[in-house]
Amino acid sequence: MKRLLATTALLGTLATGAFAADLKEMSAEERALFRAEVRSYLFENPEVIMQAVEILQNREAEQQVQADIDLVSQNADAIFDDGYSWVGGNPDGDIVLVEFLDYRCGYCKRAHDEVAELLKSDGNIKLIVKELPILGDGSVLASRFAVAVKQVSGGDSYKSVADALMSFNGDITMPTLRRLGSTFGLDMEAVEARMDSDEVTAEIAQTRALAGALAINGTPTFVMHDELLRGYLPLEQMQALVANKRG
Incomplete structure (x- = not known):
């Protein structure tokens, strides 16, 4: 002893x-x-x-x-009010959810439907989407296309294209994107001209810089109010976090 x-x-x-x-x-x-x-x-x-x-x-x-x-x-201003990221859900929602995503990320694809269900079932959540292509040339091409669509044709077209890209499982190439654009009746000549523009480059570069400042090295990454959520979260866990934020 x-x-x-x-x-x-x-x-x-x-x-x-x-x-x-x-x-x-x-x-x-x-x-x-x-x-x-x-x-x-x-x-x-x-x-x-x-x-x-x-x-x-x-x-x-x-x-x-x-x-x-x-x-x-x-980095609150750059996260929640950058002036260019697509905003969905309820723009006046009491909960703000920010998602950094890559269209070729398997976990982003998995999270996509669950985030959509969260927004649908709650109705009081504002979603901000940030393009963070980190998985190679195909990811960059997809993000350039999506951002160009947003800048040329607006948020509704961007949402349609983003949903389609998230559900797409093949190689992302320009012929693929042209077919996708024609499906939604987009002006592909204008979209393709914008894809390599300084405006698209600047938007993606600013998001990359923000991701670096937040030490984000993978997708999906979420921000919910004051909290960084690194990695995929199932629907039940997101719902619990929302409830916790509301107190």
Whole structure:
């Protein structure tokens, strides 16, 4: 019992900032004894290691959440009011959901219908969509097309094209996009001319810069009010988060 208490006390000291100074004051013999006691204690109580790892992971998770809240606050204007991103759902909704997406992202495709169901079932959520093509040339081509459609033909055409691109599972090429454009009766000559324009380039570049500022390295990524939500979320989890935000 004395040994256990002594070792526990030493481990307590190890967890504090005072340990470094205490260790320096130990003799070589005392340091060897300390290490032996710690080693013996951990062998006899290996669950302590897992408990320590869990504590560390929880602490890091809490720090990440706070860091993300700070990032959202620092970039709020670019996230919620950039002046160019497509807005859907209820523009006056009490909950604002921002989605960074890539049309070739499997998890974005999976989330697409669930986000649509969330908007349909709730009716008081504002959706902001940000084009973040990160999965190669096909993704960039699709985003340039979608943004060009928005700039040339407006938000309704953009929504139709974006939905179609999300449900499309083949290779994204210009012939594919031309067929898609003709399906919706778009002026493809005007859309294609706009695709390589400075206006489209600037919009995608600004979203990329925002993603960099938010440390976003994957899609989908969501922002809900003050919270960054990294990765795919099932409908039930999004609904729970909405309810939590409303208090």
